[in-house]
Amino acid sequence: MRQLTNILLPLAGVLYPFVVYFGMEKVSPPMFALVLGAIWMIRAPSLLRKPGGRWMVGAALAYCVLLALNGEQSLLRWYPALINALLLTTFGLSLIHGQPIVERIARLHEPDLPPSAVRYTRKVTWVWVGFFVFNGSMSAMLTLWAPIAWWTLYNGLIAYFIMGTLFAGEWLVRKRVRRVYA
Numbered sequence: 001m002r003q004l005t006n007i008l009l010p011l012a013g014v015l016y017p018f019v020v021y022f023g024m025e026k027v028s029p030p031m032f033a034l035v036l037g038a039i040w041m042i043r044a045p046s047l048l049r050k051p052g053g054r055w056m057v058g059a060a061l062a063y064c065v066l067l068a069l070n071g072e073q074s075l076l077r078w079y080p081a082l083i084n085a086l087l088l089t090t091f092g093l094s095l096i097h098g099q100p101i102v103e104r105i106a107r108l109h110e111p112d113l114p115p116s117a118v119r120y121t122r123k124v125t126w127v128w129v130g131f132f133v134f135n136g137s138m139s140a141m142l143t144l145w146a147p148i149a150w151w152t153l154y155n156g157l158i159a160y161f162i163m164g165t166l167f168a169g170e171w172l173v174r175k176r177v178r179r180v181y182a
Helices: 002-023 029-047 053-070 073-096 101-109 115-145 148-181
Strands: none
Touching: 002 029, 002 073, 002 148, 029 053, 029 073, 053 073, 073 101, 073 115, 073 148, 101 115, 115 148
């Protein structure tokens, strides 16, 4: 059951643009808010234990309440920009307070990171900060000025292609850096 809840929120995030595109005329914004809020509540116990989890859950639930009370369809399109803003804040604050997010993830696999790896993880965290700035800005601009088809294409496909490319590129660079420092 726990594994199911761990994939529910990310899966909802991936499918969200398509659900909005195909369901916006059939499902009311308050119903979207109810389902999205329920998914966040199911995932909340594990997120609350993670850095930034409390305000992330709080902000997402506040968005759901606003969506439910306001009922404006246009608000449905702001969810990807909100998620990017939350991730930007999480990654950005981790560069100021404590260990950068990428270092925390790396230490799960290798607790005793050498200083060169710590510097590398900090740089990678900065790359992700840049990605979230770009991705969130694109999502917001498409929300404001583009047809919903463009918004759906970007948020449902192109953003994940860029993210996958970033993951793959970082993995290749990391393998090369490891060989140099090994």
